[in-house]
Amino acid sequence: MTDRIKIYVDDIIFGATQDSLCEEFVAAMKGEFEMSTIGELSFFLGLLVKKKKYGIFLCQSKYCKEIFKKFEMESCKEANTPMPSSCYMDADAAGKGVNQTKYRGLIDSLLYLTASRPDIMFAVCLCARYQANPKESHFKAAKRILEYLKGTTNVGLWYPSHSPIHLIGYSDSDFAGCKLDRKSTSGTCHLLGSSLISWHSKKQACVALSTAEVEYIAAGSCCAQILWLKQQLADFGLKISKVLLMCDNTSVINLTKNQIQHSRTKHIEIRHHFLRDHVNNGDCEVMFIETKLQLADIFPKPLPKERFFFVRNELGILDSQNIS
Template sequence: MIDNTLFIKKSNSEIILVQIYVDGIIFGATQDSLCEEFVAAMKGEFEISMMRELSFFLRLQVKQTKDGIFLCQSKYCKEILKKFEMESGKEANTHMPSSCYMDADVAGKGVDQTKYRGLIGSLLYLTTSRPNIMFVVCLCARYQANRKESHFKAAKRILKYLKGTTNVGLWYPSHSPIHLIGYSDSDFAGCKLDRKNTSGTCHLLVSSLISWHSKKQAFVALSTAEAEYIAAGSCCAQIL
């Protein structure tokens, strides 16, 4: 109820959704008359300029077809590669090696704080449409205060993976049976510093990914079962 950005209006069996971000507005309805009514009301109060069917918003590309909607950030992804001079670098098949066990690397050589934090911030924004890189990006983000070359190397490995997968995104089909499914998982004592686990959850509505997160657990679990229960608890809370 604080700082609302999403507004919903129902009229009989029809519905209109209005999403506001600063001075940008996205709206859509199940009936054209609701959109026309909303536009008329806005023009009566503010100076607004109507764009066109949503295709680009906050660096998020939107492609709408009769079969569904595809969201991606391929243009933004290429901007990141250019910014960090990885356009001509080698590609990687995965975003992190299976043998990667990142720690504080106390004896390692430090790297530039501004450059490392800039890279992590850019990658975090990319997780809007790329949940598959969220775990490793959040893992690298833990070492922003005391970043080393090994951490920067791991972050650049993500860029190598992105170079070969710039067009990957999220697909939302138009016609599917409505059902809600949640998945949860966790590692056990995955963090080498404090032995805490990391919970991972994702939720699908109508076969479409709508929510996900990768987060270190607040407590040290004494067993794998306890770690899984903590992850399952956060998953159920999100579903509710």
């Protein structure tokens, strides 16, 4: 009847392609349960939903201010980025320990904030790796994220109403970026037209032996998400055939086209050739993109200020004051 229903405890969000379907759903629910309707969605679980003339804006400014108050950072200075590009973070075994409960509480709060703030995803996930034995250096890095949020409290995700309906994925990685185990970090994101609908930053499960391998693994993760998104869009009646997957590594593109295993890539596990199979099936097409245009660049590593601002804007992570 309705296109989508979201239930959390006793709160319900529902939407449909026609107002009449919403009315039918309300009537059916009230016939079975005691229920009150409060009108068009504007606020849900700390997420502010602003319906504007040319689209919808999502942000967590109120929740963000609650975090400042909770961790006594209301009058903190502002930072340009969530993490300096020269950041070096490790276990800091010789460092002074901090309250583990407080540190975990801060990380949990920041993780929830990533629902509308993909720009802090990498920095938060990096700090989250040290929750077992946090040190002052880790707590300082986490507080730096709050300093960045202080100057970008009203930043959120912008979804324009007249964006073209085409799905595109971006894949990137940071080779051997973890200082503890030398594992790499994958970063992917997916846009429907100009709207960011999916993103992730995740440390890979095994140590890679080459940049080609880490990029191939990241692209495989991106492909898996593309398949899931295609199925979700199909449920809405949107059939998308071949999806572009943008990668800035030519070796990855060659691997998806060449069935022969060369000596320099034969160490890549067979399970990672999942990507090549789906390229051959026509589910997606891996295309080269210049590094300067790689929008997934913000998820596997810290970026310098100018680069960070460029990618953030291209992903539609904007300040509400700049949206009409």
